[in-house]
Amino acid sequence: MPQTSEIRLPAGTALTQVQAALGKMIQDHEILIFMKGSAMLPQCGFSAQVVEIFKRLDKDFTTCNVLENELVRDGIKTFSNWPTLPQIFYKQKFLGGCDIVTAMYQNGELEALLQA
């Protein structure tokens, strides 16, 4: 089983610092999933599906639960110009949401990308 870990926006982050803080989180974690709930307990079917994909690929990943913090929930949508969750970042690149990552998994692109 892959290792999963959870991160949070640093306590006390002000609204004006959110975008920079999100950028730092994305920079510091190779595979980072912004999702509803946690890897152990996803609280949305789309988030659960993405977690399941990375588990099947046996890749360690980090999650950030947007339901814990409204600043993250809104801020990440601005950061990536993407209105929905989950959102998946790999090596600082925004891969997309549930539909795109699922399609990439099904056609083998995701596995190839993660092994490159």
Next chain:
Amino acid sequence: MNLAEIKAKIIAQLPGAQVEVEDLNGHGDHFSAQVAAPQFNGKSLVEQHQMVYAALGEAMRTGIHALALETKPL
């Protein structure tokens, strides 16, 4: 939000697009859409989806809770 409104918003921003929209739960808030548009040529999947989201604008934050999206160039 109804199916015709969603379709119209997408086509208004992406003229010539072929759009199929489905209401997934009958409540008018969870949808799936298949969009094929000439404007998608040369764009990444992320960019294609961003173009659809931009066409839907504020509706993505208000009327639409979930949108399963499939896009391809036409």
